[in-house]
Amino acid sequence: MKRIFVQFVFKIIEIEKQFLKWYYDFRYGKYLNTKSVSSHTHITANETLHLDAQEKLAAKQTVEQAKSIFKENLKDPSKIFDYIKEHKTPVYLVPKANKALWFVGEEEGFITPKKGISALFLCLLINVFSKEKIPFTFKTPAMFVVRTYELSAYFLAYQLYHWMAYSRNLSGYDPKTVKNFKNIFNLENDALARRRLSIEEILSLREAIARDIEAIDMVKQLALEISGQKKASDKLKEQGDISI
Numbered sequence: 344m345k346r347i348f349v350q351f352v353f354k355i356i357e358i359e360k361q362f363l364k365w366y367y368d369f370r371y372g373k374y375l376n377t378k379s380v381s382s383h384t385h386i387t388a389n390e391t392l393h394l395d396a397q398e399k400l401a402a403k404q405t406v407e408q409a410k411s412i413f414k415e416n417l418k419d420p421s422k423i424f425d426y427i428k429e430h431k432t433p434v435y436l437v438p439k440a441n442k443a444l445w446f447v448g449e450e451e452g453f454i455t456p457k458k459g460i461s462a463l464f465l466c467l468l469i470n471v472f473s474k475e476k477i478p479f480t481f482k483t484p485a486m487f488v489v490r491t492y493e494l495s496a497y498f499l500a501y502q503l504y505h506w507m508a509y510s511r512n513l514s515g516y517d518p519k520t521v522k523n524f525k526n527i528f529n530l531e532n533d534a535l536a537r538r539r540l541s542i543e544e545i546l547s548l549r550e551a552i553a554r555d556i557e558a559i560d561m562v563k564q565l566a567l568e569i570s571g572q573k574k575a576s577d578k579l580k581e582q583g584d585i586s587i
Contacts, residue, residue, distance in 0.1 A: 398514065402554075405511055406561050409504045413496075413565060420499050421492035427506065434487040435473045443468055444488060448525065451490065452502040455509060455521050457483045485509060497562050504558040515551035519544065524551040 416422040424434050437443055441451045447464045449457075457465055462483040469477050469488065477483070487502070509516045515524075523544060540548075 401511055401513055402508065402557055405507050405513065406504065406557060409500070409507050410561060410565060413500045413503060414569075417496070417569070420494070420496045423499055423503060424487070424492050427487060427503075430510065432485055432487065432506065432510075433475070433477070434489070435469050435475055435477070436491065437469060437472045437488050438490060440472075440488050440490045443472060449488070451488060452498070453506045453509070454483075454486050454488055455516050455518070456485050458518065497566060500565055501558045501562050504561050505554065508554050508557070513554060515547065515554040517547065520547040520551050523548050524555075 412423060412426060413420070416426075428434055444450055444454075447457075447461055447468060449465070454465070456462075459481055462481050463479065465483055465488075466477050466479045469475075470479070473488075485506070487506070523540070527548070
């Protein structure tokens with residue numbers, strides 16, 4: 344199941360890359376060697392979008408901290424939710440959240456703040472299905488909505504990174520960008536919708552994808568590190584020594 348999840352996310356990245364390369368070629372060729380109005384990005388002549396040095400450093404530090412928290416709670420990943428709650432982010436248990444959240448355009452896990460009718464419907468969903476209640480409002484805070492605390496460890500690691508990146512004010516999590524990111528498959532097949540995107544929206548979308556790639560790369564690193572540790576531990580138990 345974990346491998347299927349990772350493979351699925353990799354497929355999403357490949358589609359995202361293809362779409363953004365096409366769109367970049369279509370709209371941004373004339374902007375080569377010019378600065379973007381975004382404080383986080385600029386376009387270079389080699390057709391590569393770079394986050395600035397400060398953003399890269401913050402992302403790297405966030406990855407390392409998220410990995411550390413995950414490893415500390417590897418034997419009981421559910422304790423990660425205690426850490427999240429301690430940092431003032433509410434966690435709501437909603438039975439069949441993976442299906443129920445579809446009605447408000449969300450998925451199980453970390454949910455960025457919502458406004459308007461979507462926020463009101465999210466409050467309604469939580470108040471109907473969760474033991475913990477939330478005030479009815481047109482503006483909800485960042486939160487986690489999950490079926491259970493016993494989630495797939497690597498899925499939780501992926502969500503943990505996004506929560507930490509958002510909490511550290513890394514780019515790619517503003518409401519408009521989040522909406523575009525969720526609709527990226529529709530954008531790929533809708534030429535009119537693509538033409539309506541502004542330069543700033545495209546650049547912000549690239550930053551959202553950067554965050555997602557960082558989360559997935561972190562999950563891959565954790566899987567390899569933990570797998571390597573387990574093999575070494577098994578070998579030590581069997582042979583009493585490990586050749587390095």
